[in-house]
Amino acid sequence: MHKAVAAPELSGTSNQAAEVPIDWMERLRPYLYVAPAMLFFALFFFFPIGYVIYLSFFDWSLLNLEEMEWVGLGNFTALMAEEDFWQVLGNTLIYTVVTVGLGILLSFMLALWLNRKAKVYGIVQAAVFSPHIVSLVSIAMLWMWLMDPQYGLLNAILEMVGLPGYSWLSDTKSAMVSLILVSIWKGVGYNTLVFIAGMQSIPKDIYEAADLDHSPWWRTLTRITIPMLSPTMFFLLVINTVSSFQVFDTIYIMTQGGPVNSTNMLVFYIYEQGMDFYNGGAASAASVILLAMVGFLTWLHFRLMEKRVHYR
């Protein structure tokens, strides 16, 4: 049998023996691991943010990057004085409000309806979602064809039910409506599925308790479902707004901002100014304005994400 004894005294050892010399490799390791990611973020994200702000104070052009002239806030005041730019901002705003508002409302109703177990609902969910994963190029061209005023399917259907044809993309009044329609058609599936995911994460026992209390369906909806979904709704609001600010592909392919500037919006404006008209100053100033808008939304999102804890 082993006899327990105190550990033998070891010469020259004391508490200092355990004081580990700083292992630099171990200390540095996490930084080394995140370094490549941070390098890429710095090069292609944070530096460009600073750079575009810097560029917005100069008159410059992509044709000759060596010659840049300091104009201070000149680019911004020039933009503000430009009627076209105000129209671009207005267009962006209208497009965003309608796309986001209608898109979220529609998808919320779809989600309420389609959030069921049976297989049909799953199939319809997948169908509704499918445009979201298809390239906007394809969608833009497909809808141009559907919206063709003379031979397009949409006008054919209108005619079939005895309605007059619509001018779609060729008229200043209807072009914006057409773009919004395409955008909602593409985005509604994503929103619906996010809503459904949100609904499924609401604990079932809350609904069971409401049932036991004989809560009518509309009260269950307004008192339980909607409040519990408010973080999801807010997330979608931010994501959709940010992506509506970004709208470009459909404009570039379907309308080129026309007719008569009626569908010209921010990113397209920046592209035109910077890449087509070589007016770097206006393009970078408009970029800064867009950046401020997106930045504000991001900040708002983070602020409200902290509050989201209340519901969990």
Added chain:
Amino acid sequence: MARVVLNQVTKSFANQQVVKGINLLIPDGSFTVLVGPSGCGKSTTLRMIAGLESATGGEILIGDQTVNQLPPGKRDVAMVFQNYALYPTMNVYDNIAYGLRNRGTSKKECQVLVEEIAEIVGLTQYLKRKPSQLSGGQRQRVALARAMVKKPKVFLMDEPLSNLDAKLRNQMRVELTSLHKQLGSTFIYVTHDQVEAMTMGDQIVVMSEGNIMQVAAPLELYQEPDNLFVAQFIGSPAMNIVKDEENSAVVWGFRPEKAQLLAESAAPASSIEQRVLRGTVISREILGAESLCHVETEKGRIVVKVDTEISIQMGTHVQVIVDAANIYEFDRATGKRIGKGVGRVGQHALAGGMV
């Protein structure tokens, strides 16, 4: 194979010291069990030996080498975890071979070693399976095999049986003990279960609040506890503790199985020195062949273990009689045992013979 020495080892998390300067010699080839209630520092101690936690102070030696600076992989130890911690994406073979490959063992040698170990633990036909396709007991064997294949100097086990059902646990207990005999390496085993500790260990280290309370062989721990904590922790049900009337600095105790229950009127028949407590039976738990009688005495509630065949009515007035030889005395302030070994040694044979 090697002994393990802890010299003034401390461990602090944030500002809390969880291991408070312990000294311990774990002899080469021993099966040492660290036991104590949760939060006593036993797992932390084991993890410091493994190198998964660094010691805040003091020195840890494996063999003759100070290992404080060595990473876990270089300490030549192997560990079996409570949740097995198998690599879920690898099959059994790869789980066992992973450590060998990391040490640069050749493919051929790997295969020989893995198959040999698989044979010993009875996993040969499961080598191609993923851990998720195995039963709890089989996973336990994989964890063991993974430790054994490295032929480490020291095996560390952190409550390895606590996730098994009772029957399998008993079986694995026996298997682990015989495995220890077979391998002859040093085992260090952590558990909170005193039965596991007593049945498996040849040296038991009782810990409490970051300190070592006693280091002893199982029998000695039961018969000669150093202090109140060990006396109450080892043995089930726990030792009865009673305040001494004459000397307020002392408390004394006796084990429930070392007391007799007599009717109130009966005269103690023995000539041996005895202590008597009077009280009333308030409840009775039947464990099987034996029962526990809870007796309310003038000095507090006492538990006595009696033969189940003896019929006892609730509310009966009784005498609890304890031979002086079975009495332990402790310093009330420090909990230290008073007069350890005095007058008890000769009683062992007798005590064993009495019911």
Added chain:
Amino acid sequence: MLQVGRTAWKTVEWVLLAAVGLVFVFPFLWMFLTAFKTMPEVYQFPPTWWPESWQFENFRIAWSSGPFVTYVMNSILVAGGILILQFLIAVPAAYAFARYRFPGRNLLFGLSLIALMIPSQVIFLPVYVEMSHWGLVNTLWSLILPFGASAFGIFLLRQAFMQVPDEVIEAARLDSASEWKIMWTIMVPMAKPVLVTFGLFSFIYHWNDYFWPLIMTNSDSVRTLPIGISMLKAAEGGKQWNVIMAGNMILVLPILVVFFFAQRHIISAFVYQSK
């Protein structure tokens, strides 16, 4: 009575479900049908539903109207290159964020989250200027490098790595595995479902991307498929819808086929961001 009402209601619901499904699926079907029609049939009003004769010729015309082999190769190189780069960069970063505590961790992770929120359209101009300074405009590098670090990928992988039990990692440490080795041989295989999810998301996103290649490229040798398809419209004068739709299908069909087979994965890949 109640039974009849229920059945009627069920029928109405089925009709509505079919209608909603058609609104989203029929345009794709129309694309498919148009792609097989002849020119005169396309310009027939009211249109025919079913092609009178199936014109596979349209695909040949679309395919030979530009260097489509190059476009497809470039698309695969770009989407694949981005995916590999994102994987190599996100794994160590996610591992560090998930398993180490180090000063500045929260700050660096917060910065990554900001990168998750702000889209590339906002900063394309300065990145273009940057690329032209480096002489990378109109190369595949300008399409790949800006997307090398994926905040979404880092975020997703970090979640997965945090769920790996500590004990598994400790077991690997005792098995003499280096941190680097633990990362690639233990953590990455355990995060496989998340990696598949992320891979699908990233590949589809960049396969579809139109904006970035439009900005960064101006010659056929580095253009990707979406640009090639959009140029079909200009090349064919905006009139030959059958050929344009045939070309469109080259871009859409692979994605829809993958979607058909990996529906669950793809939906969760895209919807995950909301959590």
